[in-house]
Amino acid sequence: MSTTLQFYRAGDSWVHRLNPVTKLAFVAAVTIAAFGVERLWWPAALFLLLEVPGAVIAGVAGRFVRMVLGFFAPFLVILFLLQGLTYPEPGTVLLHLGPLEVKTEGLVFAGTTALRLLVMVAAFVLLLLTTHPGTLMSAMQQAGLPPKIAYVVSATLQIIPSFQARANAIMQAQQARGLEVRAGGAAARVRRLLPLMGPLLLGALTDVENRSIAMESRAFGRPVRPTAYTVVPDSAAQRAARWAMLALAVLVIVLNTLGVFS
Amino acid sequence: MTAIAIEDLVFRYPSGVTALDGVDLRIDPGETVAVIGQNGAGKTTLARHLNGIHRPTSGTVRLDGRDTAERSIASLSASVGYVFQNPAEQLFASTVRADVEFGPRNLGRGEEEARRLADRALEATGLTPFADHHPYHLSPADRKRVALAAVLAMDTPVVVLDEPTTGQDHAAVTRIARIVAALRDEGRTVVAVSHDMDFVAENFARVVVMAQGRVIADGTPGEVFTRSADLERARVEPPQMLRLAAELGWARPVTTVPEFLDALRAGPSGRG
Amino acid sequence: MIRFRDFTYAYPTGEAPVLHGVDLEVRPGRFHGLVGASGSGKSTLAMAAAGFIPHAQGGESTGEVTVGDLVVADTPLPDLVTRVGLVQQDPFDQISGARFTVREEIAFGCENLGVERGEMVRRVDEVMERLRIAPLADRSPYELSGGQQQVVAVASMLVMRPEVLVLDEPTSQLDPAGSRMVVEALAAVRATGMTVLLVEHGLELLAEHADELHVIADGRIVAEGPPADILTDPRLDAWGIGRTRFTAAAAEARRDGLWPRSRPLPATLDGAAAGFRAAANGELE
Numbered sequence: 001m002s003t004t005l006q007f008y009r010a011g012d013s014w015v016h017r018l019n020p021v022t023k024l025a026f027v028a029a030v031t032i033a034a035f036g037v038e039r040l041w042w043p044a045a046l047f048l049l050l051e052v053p054g055a056v057i058a059g060v061a062g063r064f065v066r067m068v069l070g071f072f073a074p075f076l077v078i079l080f081l082l083q084g085l086t087y088p089e090p091g092t093v094l095l096h097l098g099p100l101e102v103k104t105e106g107l108v109f110a111g112t113t114a115l116r117l118l119v120m121v122a123a124f125v126l127l128l129l130t131t132h133p134g135t136l137m138s139a140m141q142q143a144g145l146p147p148k149i150a151y152v153v154s155a156t157l158q159i160i161p162s163f164q165a166r167a168n169a170i171m172q173a174q175q176a177r178g179l180e181v182r183a184g185g186a187a188a189r190v191r192r193l194l195p196l197m198g199p200l201l202l203g204a205l206t207d208v209e210n211r212s213i214a215m216e217s218r219a220f221g222r223p224v225r226p227t228a229y230t231v232v233p234d235s236a237a238q239r240a241a242r243w244a245m246l247a248l249a250v251l252v253i254v255l256n257t258l259g260v261f262s
Numbered sequence: 263m264t265a266i267a268i269e270d271l272v273f274r275y276p277s278g279v280t281a282l283d284g285v286d287l288r289i290d291p292g293e294t295v296a297v298i299g300q301n302g303a304g305k306t307t308l309a310r311h312l313n314g315i316h317r318p319t320s321g322t323v324r325l326d327g328r329d330t331a332e333r334s335i336a337s338l339s340a341s342v343g344y345v346f347q348n349p350a351e352q353l354f355a356s357t358v359r360a361d362v363e364f365g366p367r368n369l370g371r372g373e374e375e376a377r378r379l380a381d382r383a384l385e386a387t388g389l390t391p392f393a394d395h396h397p398y399h400l401s402p403a404d405r406k407r408v409a410l411a412a413v414l415a416m417d418t419p420v421v422v423l424d425e426p427t428t429g430q431d432h433a434a435v436t437r438i439a440r441i442v443a444a445l446r447d448e449g450r451t452v453v454a455v456s457h458d459m460d461f462v463a464e465n466f467a468r469v470v471v472m473a474q475g476r477v478i479a480d481g482t483p484g485e486v487f488t489r490s491a492d493l494e495r496a497r498v499e500p501p502q503m504l505r506l507a508a509e510l511g512w513a514r515p516v517t518t519v520p521e522f523l524d525a526l527r528a529g530p531s532g533r534g
Numbered sequence: 535m536i537r538f539r540d541f542t543y544a545y546p547t548g549e550a551p552v553l554h555g556v557d558l559e560v561r562p563g564r565f566h567g568l569v570g571a572s573g574s575g576k577s578t579l580a581m582a583a584a585g586f587i588p589h590a591q592g593g594e595s596t597g598e599v600t601v602g603d604l605v606v607a608d609t610p611l612p613d614l615v616t617r618v619g620l621v622q623q624d625p626f627d628q629i630s631g632a633r634f635t636v637r638e639e640i641a642f643g644c645e646n647l648g649v650e651r652g653e654m655v656r657r658v659d660e661v662m663e664r665l666r667i668a669p670l671a672d673r674s675p676y677e678l679s680g681g682q683q684q685v686v687a688v689a690s691m692l693v694m695r696p697e698v699l700v701l702d703e704p705t706s707q708l709d710p711a712g713s714r715m716v717v718e719a720l721a722a723v724r725a726t727g728m729t730v731l732l733v734e735h736g737l738e739l740l741a742e743h744a745d746e747l748h749v750i751a752d753g754r755i756v757a758e759g760p761p762a763d764i765l766t767d768p769r770l771d772a773w774g775i776g777r778t779r780f781t782a783a784a785a786e787a788r789r790d791g792l793w794p795r796s797r798p799l800p801a802t803l804d805g806a807a808a809g810f811r812a813a814a815n816g817e818l819e
Contacts (some may be wrong), residue, residue: 134634147632155631158676162626166351173352175335176313176344177412178368199354202398210627213586217620218630218690219646222612227648229641229658301681301709347707348680402623403572429623429706431571431735432776457709460779499710502738502779502803509807510814519783526792526810 006157007067007128015058016130019234020139022242023131027123029245034119036253037261040108043115051122060129067125068118076114083110133157139232147226166203170196264326264341264419264451265291266312271321273307273475281307283475284321291419294442294452296462299472300497305455306347308472309422312453313342325420340369343413347424349405353397358389358408361397365416376415383415386441388434403429414441421445423454427461439465463487463501463517471496484515507533535698535729536560536583536618541597543578543587552578554753555597560698565721565730567740567761570750571774576733577623579750580702583731584620585611601698616647619696621704625683628690629675636678636686637662637671643694661693664719680707688716698729705736717743737778741765741801749773765801780806787813794818 015023030050034043055064085097087106095102127136133154141150175181181189215221255261266289273282281304289295297305310316311323314335323330325341343365346352355361362383366376384390387407392400397408406429413421423442427435435458442465445452456462462469462483469486471479473496479486487493487500499505503522504515512533516522525533538558544551552575560566560583570576581587582599585606599606601618622628633639637658644654662668665685670678675686688704701720705713713736720730721743734740740747740761747764749757751773757764766785770777777785780800787793793809794817800806 132634134638137634151630151632154633158631158634158674162676169346169348169351170354172315172335173346174354174364176315176339176346176352177365177416178336178339179364180334180336180368196354198356199398203350206398207624207627209590210622210624211631213581213590213620214622214628214687215630215632216586216590216611217584217615218643219612219615219694220630220632220642222615222646224646224648226645227651227654229638229645229651229654231651300711301679401573425707429703429735431774432771433571433774435776459710497709497711499714503783505803506780506783506806506810509803510810519779519786522779522783523786523790526787527790530814 006133007063007125008132009060009063009129010132011059011130013058013130015054015126017233018130019232019238020127020131020136021143021234022238023127024140025242025245027120027127029249030123031116031120032246032249033252034116036249037256038112039261040112040115042261043112043119046119047115047122051119051126054126055122055129058126058130060126063129064122064125067129068122071121071125072118075117079114079117080107080110083107083113134230135232138228138230139234142228142232142234148221151220163200163204167196167200170199265289266420266451266453267322267324267327268308268311269322269324271308271311271323272319273304273311273316274319281475282311285472285475285477287470287477287480289451289453291451292446292449293468294446294466295454295468295470296466297453297455297470297472298457298459298462298496298498303472303496304475305472306424307475309344309424309453309455312338312420312422313344314338315344336368339365339416339418341418342420342422343416343418344422345410345413345424345426347428349397349402349409352409352412353405356396357393358395358397358400358411359384359393361408362389362412362415365412369416371417379415379417380411383411386414386437386444387411388437403431403434406430407434410438410441418450420451420453423452423456425455425457427456427458435461442466459487459499459501460503460518463503471498473497483517484521487517488515535562535602536700536731537600538579538582539598539600541582541595541599543582543595544593545578546592546594551594552753553582556750556753556755558748558755558758560729560731561746562697562729563724563727564745565724565743566732567744567747568731568733568750569735569737569740569747569764569775574750574774575753576750577702578753580620580700580731580733582606583698584618584700585609585614586620589614615696616694617697619691619694619699621687621691621699621701623703623706625680625687625707628687629683634674635672636667636675639675639686640689640693643690647694657693657695661689664692664722665689666715681709681712684708685712685716688719692719692723695726695728697727698731699723700731702733703735704732705734714739737765737776738780738802741778749775762798762801762805766799778802784809791818 030046034046055061084102084106085100087103089105091103091105093101093103137150137154268285268287271282271285274280285308299305307316314330330338353361355364359380362380363376366379384393387410389407389411397405426438442452469483470477471486471492479489479492487504493500501517503519504517507516514525514533516525538556541553541556542551543553568576588595588607589611630642633642641654641658662671667685684704684707691699705716717739744761747761748755766781778801784793784799784806792813794812797809800809
């Protein structure tokens with residue numbers, strides 16, 4: 001059983017070694033850029049020329065494609081159904097489906113929106129695949145994220161799997177005391193899961209009380225500014241690159257308004 | 263009566279770690295067996311095969327000649343009662359009594375019989391006064407006793423105890439010793455995983471030593487605890503009386519206080 | 535260092551007090567053990583010594599607990615925790631969840647204290663070495679066994695170098711070799727001036743390492759003194775603590791005239807061996 005909710009694939013590529021904040025800046029920049037230009041080819045270019053090569057360099061291409069599609073496929077279907085079939089503006093009708101009309105403009109709109117979302121999701125997936133959650137949180141804290149917020153995120157990532165482990169253990173203990181779990185249908189299974197909630201929540205509450213004592217005895221939340229054990233490598237070049245990426249994204253919007261892309 | 267036969271048992275976790283590396287073990291009905299060894303030696307992993315919580319990667323575990331592979335945990339629970347180490351992972355009812363009656367009810371013992379079995383188990387564990395309490399309102403040590411009572415109430419021919427004495431005070435350890443003796447007297451099989459060597463020496467007729475997923479010694483406490491090379495390998499510290507006898511240069515293996523005194527009274531000739 | 539003066543305490547949910555008029559002194563640089571049956575008030579006393587009673591738990595108290603010159607009830611927790619460390623019973627609840635590796639988990643307390651990085655790295659390495667968990671340094675604390683988590687919990691407190699460390703059954707899930715290692719490490723940090731108050735069931739370890747033992751029964755301190763005296767006291771059974779087999783064997787032998795009459799009963803292997811050797815050499819007076 002995994003002990004942390006994570007997608008991270010260990011590696012030592014150039015992408016892996018980037019400071020996570022730089023990768024976050026990349027996510028922000030490509031997302032802004034993707035939404036800044038209303039051309040079908042533009043987000044596709046961002047995806048194919050920036051993100052796919054990134055995944056290849058990081059050695060996570062296979063997983064990258066699977067995860068992006070996994071996240072994205074349901075979205076894509078809904079988007080095409082909604083926008084493709086119900087595009088409200090007048091336009092060229094390609095096909096009649098009963099009362100519905102498929103319009104070229106509708107499909108182009110759906111395609112652009114889909115590709116923009118694809119750029120955003122893919123950038124996130126690339127970040128998660130190449131960044132250990134611990135490094136991500138350390139880097140963000142170094143960049144000024146308040147420790148309490150960092151704690152909530154880190155603890156959630158780690159405590160949810162351990163909560164699942166406890167639920168599993170309790171179910172095993174019930175079977176070890178003669179409860180046949182294979183008997184009955186879905187309703188019976190739900191009926192058996194419900195009573196688990198009580199002990200799980202009670203257990204969790206006791207845990208929370210003890211854990212808050214443990215956190216306080218570890219001096220968490222003292223007014224002193226905490227120091228950092230793990231220093232995530234950063235560099236002047238990366239800091240400059242972060243600003244440059246964001247500036248480029250803004251520049252794209254400006255150029256788009258000036259009509260450069262039309 | 264239930265005989266346990268384990269043959270060439272190998273268990274590998276999904277992570278690839280080999281926890282059991284070819285274990286052969288036969289336990290006859292009515293035996294009291296303690297499994298000892300350092301943390302990570304594979305004791306609990308082995309015990310968890312007895313009621314099907316773990317399934318062999320290869321090899322077999324048979325109860326009365328019947329392979330456990332084809333049976334569910336619930337079906338095995340009629341033969342093997344298992345008290346897990348951590349009470350937080352095995353109590354789920356809103357009163358102590360309901361938790362203790364859960365097993366016998368599932369085993370189809372009927373309302374009245376379930377109540378009778380629960381009463382007996384609560385009595386044996388000294389929990390009668392807490393029958394209507396919520397398990398989570400008890401101390402961790404008391405919760406551990408509820409887990410024991412819940413398994414005793416199932417009245418199974420085999421009882422497995424995982425670290426029954428940890429966190430328990432003197433009175434509770436004495437009570438657990440009495441329960442083991444009572445189970446033995448009823449002809450039931452007791453298998454305990456334990457780090458408490460004095461408890462093991464005083465209450466179990468057979469000791470199985472594990473190291474790195476294998477059984478490296480098996481015999482009476484007197485036999486096993488004198489095999490110092492094996493104990494060292496398993497990083498097990500012998501019972502207090504055996505260490506004392508060794509310190510005094512006695513050859514006779516004594517593992518408990520009564521044995522020590524017998525040898526002492528017998529004079530130099532009786533100490534070997 | 536820690537001082538209880540006529541301290542009586544009841545939990546907000548309970549009717550009857552759990553601690554009754556406790557007087558107890560934990561002296562600087564010493565290793566104190568606290569023993570008692572289940573439900574005797576050991577854990578409550580540990581929580582009160584570390585200030586989480588009354589600060590985190592509320593409840594009614596009379597009398598006073600002081601840590602050094604600080605009155606616990608009047609001192610905010612953040613000021614107390616830099617002086618008193620607490621290791622609780624359940625190791626799982628003590629993993630912060632804030633860090634993803636054992637070494638970072640151990641460092642967490644030092645980060646919050648604002649310890650300078652170089653110093654922090656040295657301390658973390660030293661404590662991992664001392665408690666023999668260096669091989670676990672890069673694992674997730676959540677994938678460790680209960681026993682390993684207990685050692686990490688002790689390390690996470692030791693690294694903060696509090697003046698006093700209070701530990702509530704910190705070795706309950708460890709094997710005997712592991713328990714011995716932890717208790718020996720605690721005895722060793724005494725040399726650095728750290729004061730230790732340890733709640734523990736393992737009488738043999740306490741007999742070997744503690745400077746002083748306190749016995750608690752029904753919320754009252756009923757005896758205190760050097761382990762050699764406490765662990766051979768005839769009232770041990772009444773207190774619900776039990777005895778080491780060394781003590782039991784010698785007591786029985788004394789009844790048969792096989793233990794030197796002038797010798798006190800032993801609580802350790804060495805004491806027992808010396809006594810029986812002397813008896814074998816004819817010393818029975």
